[in-house]
Amino acid sequence: MTVLHQIDPIAFSLGPLRVHWYGLMYLLGFGTAWWLGRQRIAAGRLPGVDANGFSDLLFYAMLGVILGGRLGYVLFYGLDELLRDPLMIVRVWDGGMSFHGGLVGVLAAAWLWSRRQRLHFFDTMDFVAPLVPPGLGFGRLGNYIGGELWGKPTEAGWGVVFPTGLPERFQQLDPAALRAQFEAGALDAWARHPSQLYQACLEGLVMFVALWWFSSRPRPRYAVSGLFALLYGVFRFLVEFVRVPDAQLGYLAFGWLTMGQVLSLPLVALGLYLLWRSRHAPVLEPLPAAPAAGVDARAGKGGRP
Numbered sequence: 001m002t003v004l005h006q007i008d009p010i011a012f013s014l015g016p017l018r019v020h021w022y023g024l025m026y027l028l029g030f031g032t033a034w035w036l037g038r039q040r041i042a043a044g045r046l047p048g049v050d051a052n053g054f055s056d057l058l059f060y061a062m063l064g065v066i067l068g069g070r071l072g073y074v075l076f077y078g079l080d081e082l083l084r085d086p087l088m089i090v091r092v093w094d095g096g097m098s099f100h101g102g103l104v105g106v107l108a109a110a111w112l113w114s115r116r117q118r119l120h121f122f123d124t125m126d127f128v129a130p131l132v133p134p135g136l137g138f139g140r141l142g143n144y145i146g147g148e149l150w151g152k153p154t155e156a157g158w159g160v161v162f163p164t165g166l167p168e169r170f171q172q173l174d175p176a177a178l179r180a181q182f183e184a185g186a187l188d189a190w191a192r193h194p195s196q197l198y199q200a201c202l203e204g205l206v207m208f209v210a211l212w213w214f215s216s217r218p219r220p221r222y223a224v225s226g227l228f229a230l231l232y233g234v235f236r237f238l239v240e241f242v243r244v245p246d247a248q249l250g251y252l253a254f255g256w257l258t259m260g261q262v263l264s265l266p267l268v269a270l271g272l273y274l275l276w277r278s279r280h281a282p283v284l285e286p287l288p289a290a291p292a293a294g295v296d297a298r299a300g301k302g303g304r305p
Contacts, residue, residue, distance in 0.1 A: 002191045004182040005162045006175055009146040025142035029135025034058055036131050044286035045215075046127040049117065060113045061128065064105030072101010099136070099236075100263045106132075122221050122274075123284050129228040130211040136232075137204015144196035151193025151242045159191025165244075166190050195243040202235040218285055223278035230271025233264040240264075 011021045034055075040046065041054045049057075074081075106128070114124045143149045150162045161182060163171060170178060170187065181187055210231060215224045237260075245251055245258040252262060 001157060002188060003158075003160045004179060004187070005144075005147050005160050006179070007145050007147070020142075021145040022139075022142035025138040025145075026135075029138045030058070030062055032134040032138070033061075033131040036134070037127075040127060040130075046119075046123065047284065047287035048119070053117065057110070057113050057124070057128075060109035061106050064107070064109030065102045066105075068105015068108070069097035069099070069102035072098030072104060075101070097139075099232075100267075120221065122225055126215070126219070126221065126224040126284070129224045130208070130215045132228070133204050133208035133211060136207070137200045140196045140200035140204060144194060144200070149196055150244060151195030151198075152244055153189070154191060154193045154242070156191075156193070158194070160194045161187045161191050165192055192244075193242040195239055198239050198242070199235070202239065203232060207231050207235070218283045220278040220283050221281040222274040223281075226271045226274030226276075226278060228271070229267045229274065233267030233269075233271060236264040237261050237268070 007021075009020050009022065010018045011024055012019050037054050037058065038051060041049060041051055046054070107125075110124045110128060111121050114121045117124075147162045147164050150160070150165055153159075163178060166187065167190075170181065170190075173181065178187075207228070211224065211228060214227055240258045240260045241256070243258075243260070245260075249259050251257060252259060
């Protein structure tokens with residue numbers, strides 16, 4: 001059944017402060033990562049690292065997501081606007097975050113943290129990878145609630161009419177009048193794929209189940225990170241076929257290739273490479289979170305860089 005999107009993007013207000021659902025989704029993502037990560041730390045899945053060390057890692061990752069996501073969006077999708085208005089880079093309240101930029105930020109943060117902890121970088125990334133999909137899923141739900149990044153027109157029964165995707169004459173209507181037009185069938189031609197929900201399902205739920213199950217027992221170094229990169233790259237590439245490209249970029253080639261697809265192809269290649277490399281890589285065996293004195297907590301099988 002076709003749905004009219006009329007969700008208030010503001011969750012609640014405290015005086016002049018307006019709290020958006022999108023921001024709450026970020027908090028849910030980080031909170032879920034913290035909860036899941038504590039379980040993995042308690043199970044000894046990152047030998048030599050205790051709860052305090054994991055909290056430091058999560059703090060580093062949060063900074064990487066926010067700074068990298070914003071810089072990535074500006075460089076990949078808003079460079080022309082940046083050249084016209086350099087201050088737009090700090091106006092995060094106007095929206096604009098890039099997964100690929102956030103990923104680079106997390107990689108940089110994890111590399112710095114791993115050096116401080118004297119851990120192999122990919123042991124850290126293999127630990128972190130299963131914690132990321134819930135945040136991706138919550139973020140896409142935030143996109144849906146905000147009525148942004150919607151898909152192409154569809155005649156499927158599950159299409160969604162987004163007011164921001166309607167002609168201007170409909171956007172000027174108040175919510176009640178818009179609802180009346182929808183119920184009269186006047187808006188059916190503008191029903192769109194809810195691509196945000198497709199991505200929430202694939203990048204959030206499916207990736208989490210696959211990675212959590214795959215990492216539930218020790219795997220060779222690089223394998224979990226490789227599966228993450230491969231799954232995300234494939235899922236994002238496919239969903240881009242039913243998602244409207246960024247208006248300022250459009251299609252980059254062939255009438256269908258988008259920036260999201262261009263940025264996802266290297267992830268597919270990286271995932272395949274890491275899975276191939278994992279065939280002969282050492283396995284980091286779990287150790288108790290608080291090892292006995294004199295035990296090298298990072299040894300495991302190939303635990304050191």
